[in-house]
Amino acid sequence: MTGATIGDVGWTSEYLESAPGVWSLSVSDEDRRLLWADASAQRWDAGTAAYATVRGFIKSSLDAVGFVNVRNLMSPAASDAELTAALTYLLAEVGGPIEQNARGDLWTVLRDRDGDGATALGFHCDTCDLLCLLCLQPAADGGGVTKLASARHVQDIIERERPDVLELLRQEWTFDRTGRAGEQIVVSPILFTQDDGTVGCYYQTRTVRSSAELDPRRLDALDFLDEVLYRPEIAFGLHLEAGDLLMIRNSRVLHGRSPYVDSPGPLARRVLRAWMAER
Known part of the structure; x- marks a missing residue:
């Protein structure tokens, strides 16, 4: 299947499972280090080649299937402020953050609030061009899986x-x-x-x-x-590990989340989220 064909005919969960190279890219530890150094310094130098690969894959996957998963992109050990600054710079040619709530936040960390993680989130579209999620810590029980359609x-x-x-x-x-x-x-x-x-x-x-x-x-x-x-051939489940990025084009892909039971302390599920206007 070509990217144009996928966009025209849609995709099933079975197809995505058989062709991860269309929508998922794994970054090596060395490339992650180079990307982090340059994005943190706000200029492209030693990480230029890795950046070109990641940027090109993001754009092609968004056009082909409406979402993209980049694994091992960022170290979750960095502070939230460092991560948001580096990600904003790295994704600048794809999209820029916009306000996502009444407080005007550009980036928020999603956590379990009073046990609300135990309730699944139904399929929906956010009111923005692109949804950006960086997993900082997956749910300890294996839940909290993102669902795509x-x-x-x-x-x-x-x-x-x-x-x-x-x-x-x-x-x-x-x-x-x-x-x-x-x-x-x-x-x-x-x-x-x-x-x-x-x-x-x-x-x-x-x-x-x-x-x-x-x-x-x-x-x-x-x-x-x-x-x-919620039919099996429609609802594709994607489990994110710490450091994985997921971007969704809201005009073509609906998303939801499976329930999860959280653990207190450092093992609690955390996901960094931004709404973006596409470039």
Whole structure:
């Protein structure tokens, strides 16, 4: 499969498992050291070649499948401030951080809050071009797995099985995001065709279900969409290790998270997150 073909036809979890070279790149310890030294100094020198490889792979994978996983990119032993500065510089040609909450934070560290990790996060799209996640510490119990779904493949299934639902999902829906960062009220189709011909998506089950009184047909459409998203061939699970980067293009890939039970202290799950505007 070429990158263009993948973008046109979508992907299944089976395909991603069979072709990790399309979406996953492992950085050697030596290249990680060079990248860290140059990104921390805010100038490219000895790490130029490694940087070109990583930057090129990120851009090609985002275009091909809508997400990219770079393993062993950064040392989680560095401070949060050092990591955010280095990552901002390293990813500058891909995207720049934007405010992701009402406090105006550009980077936040995701942790378990009062046991909320035990609840799975349903599939959704964040209100930004790119979601950037750097794993600092995975969950001790092996949970907290990121789940990914191709908007194109989701649409293909719904079109085949429930064209009436697809017709509704292509209409405008209201998402009430009051009190969150960015637009407070978003009006958008859930599935749509983008200018480049790829299938686009925008979905947040909580904000759309709480936005207005929905009639039975629209509630049924949302229920069917959720059912499709959790089919095994759709929901691809990706486990991140400490130092791994994941970037997701929100207009083409929906994401969620499996539940996890955290451990207190240094083994507690931590993920550094940024919302980015794509260059």
